[in-house]
Amino acid sequence: MNNFIFYSPTEFVFGKETELQTGTLVKKYRGSKALIVYGGGSVIRSGLLDRVKKSLDEAHIAHIELGGVQPNPTDPKVYEGIELGRRENVDFLLPVGGGSVIDTAKAIAAGIPYQGDFWDFFTGKAIPQTALRLGVVLTIPAAGSEGSGNSVITKADGLKKLSLRTPEVLRPAFAVMNPEVTYTLPAWQTASGITDMMAHIMERYFTNTPDTEVTDRLCEGTLKAIIKEARTVIKEPYNYGARANIMWAGTVAHNGICGTGREEDWASHFMEHEMSALYDVTHGAGLAVIFPAWLTYMADHNVGKIAQFAERVWDVPASADLKAVALEGIARFKTFLHEIGMPTTFGELGIEHPDIGLLVAHLHENKGEQIGSYVRLDRQASREIYEIAN
Ligand code: NZQ
Numbered sequence: 001m002n003n004f005i006f007y008s009p010t011e012f013v014f015g016k017e018t019e020l021q022t023g024t025l026v027k028k029y030r031g032s033k034a035l036i037v038y039g040g041g042s043v044i045r046s047g048l049l050d051r052v053k054k055s056l057d058e059a060h061i062a063h064i065e066l067g068g069v070q071p072n073p074t075d076p077k078v079y080e081g082i083e084l085g086r087r088e089n090v091d092f093l094l095p096v097g098g099g100s101v102i103d104t105a106k107a108i109a110a111g112i113p114y115q116g117d118f119w120d121f122f123t124g125k126a127i128p129q130t131a132l133r134l135g136v137v138l139t140i141p142a143a144g145s146e147g148s149g150n151s152v153i154t155k156a157d158g159l160k161k162l163s164l165r166t167p168e169v170l171r172p173a174f175a176v177m178n179p180e181v182t183y184t185l186p187a188w189q190t191a192s193g194i195t196d197m198m199a200h201i202m203e204r205y206f207t208n209t210p211d212t213e214v215t216d217r218l219c220e221g222t223l224k225a226i227i228k229e230a231r232t233v234i235k236e237p238y239n240y241g242a243r244a245n246i247m248w249a250g251t252v253a254h255n256g257i258c259g260t261g262r263e264e265d266w267a268s269h270f271m272e273h274e275m276s277a278l279y280d281v282t283h284g285a286g287l288a289v290i291f292p293a294w295l296t297y298m299a300d301h302n303v304g305k306i307a308q309f310a311e312r313v314w315d316v317p318a319s320a321d322l323k324a325v326a327l328e329g330i331a332r333f334k335t336f337l338h339e340i341g342m343p344t345t346f347g348e349l350g351i352e353h354p355d356i357g358l359l360v361a362h363l364h365e366n367k368g369e370q371i372g373s374y375v376r377l378d379r380q381a382s383r384e385i386y387e388i389a390n
């Protein structure tokens, strides 16, 4: 096991009607004027935004709004938010939504006190030293942004999707999580979210770090729980227990606990980010296409942990033929993805003729000549994986 620091100070307030505590929480974390950020309108239609605003009013927190964040969020909305937040002198960011809304709010929170261009943080030109405080009202279990210090934004001009990771500065002070608000999710978003959280665990699970028994079992156990609850939630969208377990799994998957003491991989995420930058696909659905292809490539290049995943997560009987075990596990994973309505090829994702040359070029220009760690991937290897997915 590697040395590590695990610092996860977010206060999670989980359960029915918890959104009614939002105002009290903003006050507790010293907010007096909040910029509420939301997406394309689902929170208006569901009545959630009104309940949140009522709770702010009751706690005497002033508030203004910035709506219209789109999935795979882009930089113009961040600039708009920075300008609005400065003009209106807000001291707190309150995203009400999913990863796209939260990530936009995080970028605004870091951008408001910064003299330069917020995009500097995403290119690595600057590191945020400070940010406005931020609390989250989560509406979709998926990206795990409610418990992460990350933000992922696409530069609309040039379609560069880059991420910023500064847990010390950008981790939300609190996250309000009411599973009931996820009842209105379209099945596609529910399934994409499930795939994304599984991928967050798998990016951490596939490692060459030895002696990681506790985190191996944490990852495997959480994956098994997600698979079980996913099957229920897809059939019974109003099942509170299943929605609640899926919602908490999304946080456990990405708040860092599953990665403690181990080297992580993240090549599949980098590969998917190029797909969602270029084709604007739903992040989780893109991962449903890439991850099985990545696993298939790994069955040939570093089979050990892929076979362990097959045995322990997908109940494939152990055998000396590790590759056969691994491939059976991958087949079961794909069957599951189809069961919940996910694609597993570019074609099924609606991209008949992916420009693999361009994806590979963008990937290595944006992320470096070598990506991942379970097996380092060069241009040739990432091309092979995109081709397996095709
Ligand atoms: O915009 P509205 O109208 O709210 O609709 C949204 C959106 O269309 C809808 N939705 C959300 N909650 C709903 C709902 N519809 C009905 N009822 C509800 N309760 O779902 C759609 C997708 O929302 P989005 O925020 O895009 O989803 P998600 O949470 O999957 O976020 C995806 C983004 O997060 C990034 C992804 O790359 C992508 O840009 N990621 C962020 C990470 C992080 N910050 O740590 C890590 C991830 O790996 C990921 O890369």
Ligand code: ZN
Pocket (backbone or CB within 6 Å): 143, 196, 197, 199, 200, 269, 283
């Ligand atoms: Zn993800």
